[in-house]
Amino acid sequence: MPQPVNQVIAGLNILPEAPSPELPSAIITPINIKPVMLNRWQSFWAMRRIRFSLFWLILIKLRNPLKAVWAIRQLIKIRRRYLGDFAYKKVAKVDNRYFYEYNTPGWPSKAFDDYHLAELNRLVPFEQKPYFFKNVIIAITKKCALRCEHCFEWDALNKKEKLTTHDLQAIVQQFQAQGVGQLQFSGGEPLLRMPTLISLLQTAQPGTDFWVLTSGHLLTPEHAQSLKQAGLTGVTISLDHVDPHQHNLFRGFSSAYDWVEQAAANANKVGLVVGFSLCATKAFVTEQNLMAYARLVSQLGGVFIQVLEPKAVGHYAGQTVGLAAAQQKILEDFYTKLNYYPAYHHLPMVVYYDYQRRRAGCAGAADRHVYVDTDGNLHACPFCQKPAGNMLEKGVENALGKLRQTGCPVV
Numbered sequence: 001m002p003q004p005v006n007q008v009i010a011g012l013n014i015l016p017e018a019p020s021p022e023l024p025s026a027i028i029t030p031i032n033i034k035p036v037m038l039n040r041w042q043s044f045w046a047m048r049r050i051r052f053s054l055f056w057l058i059l060i061k062l063r064n065p066l067k068a069v070w071a072i073r074q075l076i077k078i079r080r081r082y083l084g085d086f087a088y089k090k091v092a093k094v095d096n097r098y099f100y101e102y103n104t105p106g107w108p109s110k111a112f113d114d115y116h117l118a119e120l121n122r123l124v125p126f127e128q129k130p131y132f133f134k135n136v137i138i139a140i141t142k143k144c145a146l147r148c149e150h151c152f153e154w155d156a157l158n159k160k161e162k163l164t165t166h167d168l169q170a171i172v173q174q175f176q177a178q179g180v181g182q183l184q185f186s187g188g189e190p191l192l193r194m195p196t197l198i199s200l201l202q203t204a205q206p207g208t209d210f211w212v213l214t215s216g217h218l219l220t221p222e223h224a225q226s227l228k229q230a231g232l233t234g235v236t237i238s239l240d241h242v243d244p245h246q247h248n249l250f251r252g253f254s255s256a257y258d259w260v261e262q263a264a265a266n267a268n269k270v271g272l273v274v275g276f277s278l279c280a281t282k283a284f285v286t287e288q289n290l291m292a293y294a295r296l297v298s299q300l301g302g303v304f305i306q307v308l309e310p311k312a313v314g315h316y317a318g319q320t321v322g323l324a325a326a327q328q329k330i331l332e333d334f335y336t337k338l339n340y341y342p343a344y345h346h347l348p349m350v351v352y353y354d355y356q357r358r359r360a361g362c363a364g365a366a367d368r369h370v371y372v373d374t375d376g377n378l379h380a381c382p383f384c385q386k387p388a389g390n391m392l393e394k395g396v397e398n399a400l401g402k403l404r405q406t407g408c409p410v411v
Contacts, residue, residue, distance in 0.1 A: 034268075036092045036303055040345050043091040046098050050091075050107050057113055061126050074123050075116070082356045086340040090349050092303040094234075095271035102275060102304045102351040103135045103369075105181045105209040106233065114207045115181035131400070132179035134368035137213070137382060140168055140196060141188040142374045146215055147252030148238075150279045150321075152314035152382050153374065157188060162375045165196045169203055171372060171391045176205050178400075184211040184236070186382075188374065191218040194226070201230035209233040213277065215256060216263030224266040234273030236306060237263050241284060242292045250279075261300065268301040275304035276348075282310075285327040290334045294347045305338070307331055307352040311383040331355070367404060378403065 038046060051072075059068040080086075083101075092099045097106035105111035118132030140163065142156050151157065163171075175183060183204075190197060190212050201210055211234045212227065219235065227235075237260055241247040244257035267274045276297045278284075297305055309328070310321040323331070335352040338344045362381070371379040377387035378399050388406075389399025 034301075036094050036268075036274075036301060037298075037346055037348065038091045038093055040089075040342065042093075043089060043345070046091040046093070047088055047100065050098060050100070053107065054116055057116065058120055061117060061120065062124060067124065071120055071124055075119060078119070082359060084336065084340070084355075084359070086336075089340050089342075090345060092273070092349070094273045094303065099273055099303060100349070102306060102349070103182055106273070109209070110207045111181055111209045114179065118179055118181075129179065133175065133181065133370060135182045135184065136175050136180050136370055136372070137184045137186050138168065138171060138372045139186045139188065139374045140190050140200075141193045143192045144188040144215075145192075145217060145253065146189070146256060148215075148315065149250050149252070150240075150281075150310055150314070150316055152311070152316075152385070153188065154315035154317075156374050165199050167376065167392055168196060168200055171376065172200055172204055174391060174396060176208060180208050182209045182211065182233075184213050186213040189215055189217050191223060194218070194223060197232075198226060198230045201227070201232055204231065211236060211273075211275075214238070214263065215251065216259035216261075219259070219263035219266055221266045221269065224263075224270045224272065228270040228272055232272060234275060234303075235263065235267045236275040236277050236304070237267075238279075239276045239293075239297070240279050240281075242289065242296050250281075264300040264302070273304075274300070274302050275306060276300070276302045277306040277308060279308050279310055280323070280327075280331060282321070282323060282327065285323060285330055287330055287334070290330070294334075294338060294344075294350075297348050298346065302348045305348050305350045307335065307350060307354075309354045313383050313385055328354070328358075362407065370400070370403065380407070 055068060055072055058071050059065060062068050062071065088100050090100065094106070097109060099106045105115050115132070115134065118129070121127065121129060121132075139153060142153070142159050142161055144151075144157055172183065185197060185200070191214055197212065204210065210232050212232060213236045216237050219237075238251070239247060239257075239260050240250045247257045247260070248254055264274055278293060294305065309323055309331075310316055312319055312321055331352060332355050335350045335355055338347050338350045369381060371382045372391055373379060373385075373387075376391045378389050378391060378396075379385060379387060380403055388403045389396060
């Protein structure tokens with residue numbers, strides 16, 4: 001059963017730098033949120049502008065129109081191999097930037113340009129440069145007030161922190177030196193280390209979009225504004241059911257759903273991109289629930305829905321939580337309809353990693369994605385908990401090379 005706030009927080013060994021968690025005085029259901037999803041005509045023209053910009057960027061590097069056209073076609077083939085045999089149809093506009101895929105940096109930006117040039121460099125090497133990551137997740141804290149049913153960091157929660165702010169700055173610097181289009185801060189609950197988050201954002205170099213993966217806890221108006229000013233691009237808020245009571249049960253906390261609504265409203269107000277993350281359990285996956293979820297996310301101002309299949313790790317270790325093939329098919333249909341069918345154009349975009357993995361193999365294992373846990377250990381992904389090395393030790397390049405060779409095991 002969900003535990004009262006004071007009972008849970010009292011059991012935490014909160015670091016001195018972490019703010020004291022407090023419930024907001026009032027929960028406000030967001031209304032009249034300015035639409036962020038562009039209509040079909042606006043999306044069409046936005047994508048035309050983005051594609052022309054990308055073509056021009058590639059043409060400048062290759063100095064040959066035919067090679068540039070060939071390169072664009074190869075990039076499209078790679079995208080379709082992972083994401084499906086459709087062209088992008090939907091675009092969201094937030095704070096004068098355009099977003100059309102969850103792990104692709106928004107356009108226009110240096111992060112967008114650098115990411116696509118790195119992908120081009122894989123196809124047509126035009127310069128010597130470090131390996132480039134599409135997405136990196138760094139768990140910056142073990143602290144969390146929740147007791148989530150599916151938590152993959154369950155065994156590390158609420159123990160003494162190992163990574164200092166300086167350590168985390170060094171890790172971010174290493175990945176930026178390698179090249180990373182999007183870097184996500186997770187936990188635990190990363191907002192329990194607000195001073196560290198602000199420091200990481202302020203000391204980072206341009207060329208990366210930064211996101212926070214959060215339960216919504218402590219995403220107050222003041223924190224949202226501070227994070228935006230420091231350089232945060234967006235937040236991904238965990239929401240695991242359309243029914244508030246069921247979400248609270250899943251998260252083991254009586255106010256978890258209220259935090260979601262408040263966080264979404266606060267993030268939207270300051271111009272952060274808002275995504276939502278769903279652990280799609282056996283009990284939840286029906287077409288009716290998924291469509292209700294999409295409508296709720298739309299009402300909360302969400303741009304993206306990240307669908308995660310449950311894995312038997314962390315708090316789910318030893319349990320039979322994997323989805324049946326029929327439920328995976330329901331999720332795949334949901335992904336296809338919301339992303340590409342005109343009738344669903346007004347609803348958020350969906351990212352579904354297991355669908356991509358089944359189509360084309362995993363892009364984790366330091367190919368394009370990698371995960372760093374709360375001790376600084378490198379993993380192929382959050383669910384493949386077999387450390388390949390530590391970011392604070394020598395030989396990080398060897399550890400990354402080992403991950404690329406062994407690949408991401410199917411969990």
